[in-house]
Amino acid sequence: MELTEDHPQDGSAPAAVVPPLRRIVVESETVPIRVGDYAGPPDPNYGRDPWQVGTGTEGEPVWVEERMRTEDLSIAYGDNRAVKDVSIEVNSGEVLALIGPSGCGKTTLLRSLNRLVELTPAAKRTGRIILDNQSVDDFDVTQLRSRVGMLFQQPNPFPMSIFDNVAYGLRERGSKKPRRKILEPVVVDALERAGLWDEVSSNLNHPALALSGGQQQRLCIARSLAVSPEVLLLDEPCSALDPISTSIIEETIVELKSEVAIVIVTHNLQQAARIADRVAFMYLGDLVEQGAAGQVFGAPREERTQDYVGGGFG
Amino acid sequence: MEAASFNEVDLQEQTLEVDRTDRRVELLLGALASTILLLIAGMIIFVFVKALPSFTHNGLAWFGSGGSVDDQLMNIFNSPAEPENYVYHLRAWPLLYATILITGVAVLISVVFSVLSGIFIVEFAPERLRKTIEPVVKLLAAVPSVIYGLIGILVVVPFVAEHLISEGRKESVAYVIQLDGTSILVGVFILTIMICPIMIAIIVDALRAVPDKWVEGAAALGVNRWRAMRTVSLRAIRPAIVAALVLATARALGEAIMLSMVAGSVGFAPNPLDGFTFFLEPARPLASTIVDNAEGLSVAPFGQTMYAFAAILLISSAFLSFAGWAARKSFSRYTLGAR
Numbered sequence: 117m118e119l120t121e122d123h124p125q126d127g128s129a130p131a132a133v134v135p136p137l138r139r140i141v142v143e144s145e146t147v148p149i150r151v152g153d154y155a156g157p158p159d160p161n162y163g164r165d166p167w168q169v170g171t172g173t174e175g176e177p178v179w180v181e182e183r184m185r186t187e188d189l190s191i192a193y194g195d196n197r198a199v200k201d202v203s204i205e206v207n208s209g210e211v212l213a214l215i216g217p218s219g220c221g222k223t224t225l226l227r228s229l230n231r232l233v234e235l236t237p238a239a240k241r242t243g244r245i246i247l248d249n250q251s252v253d254d255f256d257v258t259q260l261r262s263r264v265g266m267l268f269q270q271p272n273p274f275p276m277s278i279f280d281n282v283a284y285g286l287r288e289r290g291s292k293k294p295r296r297k298i299l300e301p302v303v304v305d306a307l308e309r310a311g312l313w314d315e316v317s318s319n320l321n322h323p324a325l326a327l328s329g330g331q332q333q334r335l336c337i338a339r340s341l342a343v344s345p346e347v348l349l350l351d352e353p354c355s356a357l358d359p360i361s362t363s364i365i366e367e368t369i370v371e372l373k374s375e376v377a378i379v380i381v382t383h384n385l386q387q388a389a390r391i392a393d394r395v396a397f398m399y400l401g402d403l404v405e406q407g408a409a410g411q412v413f414g415a416p417r418e419e420r421t422q423d424y425v426g427g428g429f430g
Numbered sequence: 431m432e433a434a435s436f437n438e439v440d441l442q443e444q445t446l447e448v449d450r451t452d453r454r455v456e457l458l459l460g461a462l463a464s465t466i467l468l469l470i471a472g473m474i475i476f477v478f479v480k481a482l483p484s485f486t487h488n489g490l491a492w493f494g495s496g497g498s499v500d501d502q503l504m505n506i507f508n509s510p511a512e513p514e515n516y517v518y519h520l521r522a523w524p525l526l527y528a529t530i531l532i533t534g535v536a537v538l539i540s541v542v543f544s545v546l547s548g549i550f551i552v553e554f555a556p557e558r559l560r561k562t563i564e565p566v567v568k569l570l571a572a573v574p575s576v577i578y579g580l581i582g583i584l585v586v587v588p589f590v591a592e593h594l595i596s597e598g599r600k601e602s603v604a605y606v607i608q609l610d611g612t613s614i615l616v617g618v619f620i621l622t623i624m625i626c627p628i629m630i631a632i633i634v635d636a637l638r639a640v641p642d643k644w645v646e647g648a649a650a651l652g653v654n655r656w657r658a659m660r661t662v663s664l665r666a667i668r669p670a671i672v673a674a675l676v677l678a679t680a681r682a683l684g685e686a687i688m689l690s691m692v693a694g695s696v697g698f699a700p701n702p703l704d705g706f707t708f709f710l711e712p713a714r715p716l717a718s719t720i721v722d723n724a725e726g727l728s729v730a731p732f733g734q735t736m737y738a739f740a741a742i743l744l745i746s747s748a749f750l751s752f753a754g755w756a757a758r759k760s761f762s763r764y765t766l767g768a769r
Contacts (some may be wrong), residue, residue, distance in 0.1 A: 288648075340649075
């Protein structure tokens, strides 16, 4: 297998060292070296070119297209800078995992992508966040957040029926509430994509809070998917779940990445290795290193990354 | 540890020991609860038995209208001393009407006002303002009603009499009733002020208990604060709103002194056809009627009539509790134990 550098300008080839974690990475079916679709020639509307991330089975180049990026993004709570000059891209068709010890700013970075961080009083931002070549500040918040969905650490379905939960975003989008008949196909589709349909198809009117934790989290995925987002932000979505629910959610994430760009914050390195295509390691607000999952786990360039993924601290 | 120490006898003895203590507490608490139940049941039966003559003499007409209720009460009070000649004739509609009207309007206004102020206090008020408002609201909830009555009769009633009641208006209804400022308007106004703090206090506590993650989840779907409040938080606290409603209504139903001071204390049924004058007409709800006539209770038929009013109030509050329970139950369907 051939690893291609995800930062073409960097040029340095991954070192040939084989630390223990690499084994997990290589054996995992879902992990990197995407045999993705050829993204096609550069889209003139995009501004930036899609870039090659690897080579497909037939030797054809594999491209990803940028969905979002931050440019020198800094976020501060009062005097405390939680994110320092971070520039990172979020691409369609891949899972980007943000890893790092607690308090390293990864959740803040994630929450800034849909401007949810602005709910925190005293949060300040410098630098730009671009969604489809347009600054996120130019979007109406409602519109931005339906294009950039989010999932939280704790499953948070609303105290309503399963149907109403999934339909919530659609109903609240306009001033006129669509009828159930119109909503139904969208709700069913969202539940199917979240892998929950088979379990709840017969009791859409049951309270969502009666579902198990894992089901609730998948319901939240469906709730986000219902408003057809382009990017899905996941903030440690499995930290409150048992291993079986976790693996179901992970499967769902991997299935979704072909249609939605996914950014996941996780404390769980194995999880990042299992599902991520690209990994960014953050430490004390700095983006220390980003690269293909295999490279970051297998041959980290930075010493701090090496220490963290090797279990030296964190 | 030795396996022998776990033999069955030991285990059983220990379990019994614990159970005996539990059992004693259980019995004691059960006895206390039963005593309270018995007291309440006894009170209800007593009131109904006492009230029976008034209801049986009038039949369903008791609830109807006809003649002046104050004159009827006077006749009952002046009944001959012989039990067979007791007068019971009563058409209580004006009193019932006043109770429903004043309580209903005051509760309706307060629930809207309280929900909005609750949202403001929890979600929008600046920290410093919130820290002032909240204790004040809780303090207001504990103010004795007679103080409201005093302020009402010394400040609000004269104000209404001076600024809202013209000579022409007085003359327009002079043939049925005198307008002196004591009115359902003042009654409803002060009752609203009185019950709002209770509702606000309950609603604020409930709103604060709504998990942040729900509001955050709504925000992440692009919903603004006000809308998230309405569609998620308010929905979630509907059981608490009902509880507040029940408490406030119960207080309003039972409010006697304040209303007898400011609402005119006349057994009159204000007529909505009078236009704005309607609000300036006096009335007297059931609870005030009982208080106002406390000195006549020694006259047997009069006392029984008062018991009849008390019975109606009891039934209403029982019905209220039941309706509140049913509403809370249906509203809690989706909330489960989450809050």
